[in-house]
Amino acid sequence: MGSGALFIAVFLACVVEAVEATTIVLAAGTARDWRSATSGMVGALAVLAIVVAALGPAVSALPLHALRLVVGALLLVFGLQWLRKAILRASGRKALHDEDKIFAEQLATAASQARRRAGLVPDWYGFTLSFKGVLLEGLEVVFIVLTFGANQHDIGLAAIAGACAVAVVAAVGVAIRSPLTRVPENSMKFVVGIMLAAFGTFWGAEGAGAHWPGADAALLVLIPAIAVFALGLVALMRRNAADPGRQETAVPAAASAAGKGS
């Protein structure tokens, strides 16, 4: 995988997480208090920076096979979970991720809580809401940056890609002070799910001792193959949704057909 592909993969994954974190910070700032929300966000970013500084060298020091096995397993699990949700959303079986709706819900919850000052923080609820939101979404960003970066021996570039994604999303969020509804989040999650699953499969198999035909070039087959497979499942599930009588049998049938195909 070249530097460009590493940058794009990490950037896209981090944009998705950053959009979700931004929605939470915006809700905390709008409904509660901007100073508390900003402090919470800065506090969480500081914790995340410490996590990267502490874990980065440790992850880099791991033997490559062990690293690829563990990272591959985790990426494959994450990728399959992301793809599962993305396919359910694309086929109409799960509500689309709607930042506007999430923002409205968080705004209503945040507005209903009592205000309490804690030390230098004017509003403790706004601070913790923002802190937790950024920390939880940020942990995924940290994981993606460290795993992709360590596997490609370029944590620096992966960190820059993650930081760029966070900076771009945060800048747009602060500028418009409303949820980033124009970001095609559902489509991006679909793409990120495909990439996580593909890299997870590739690194996981290598870590377990397998050798890919064509080495790194196998990814050029794996990524489009998983994309086509996922799109096929969307089409199948849409058809089943339109014809509920076929629902119970059609998806397992697709599973065996796809297994032969890969």
Place this chain on the structure above:
Amino acid sequence: MVRRIRAFGAFWYDFVVGDDWVVAVGVVIGLALTYALSRTAVPAWWLLPLVLALLLPFSLWRAARKR
């Protein structure tokens, strides 16, 4: 204290395993089989894509059945 430990465990379970534990178990089994196969003369690279191709529709089928 017990509640905090439980919440901590629940957070990591949710973070790593997610909505469908079958996916996580399937991936671990797939990797173990890949390792076992890689110790033989048979190529092992195809096994994990096959696991993916079986696990994803199975997980979707489980999700669709629940709804």
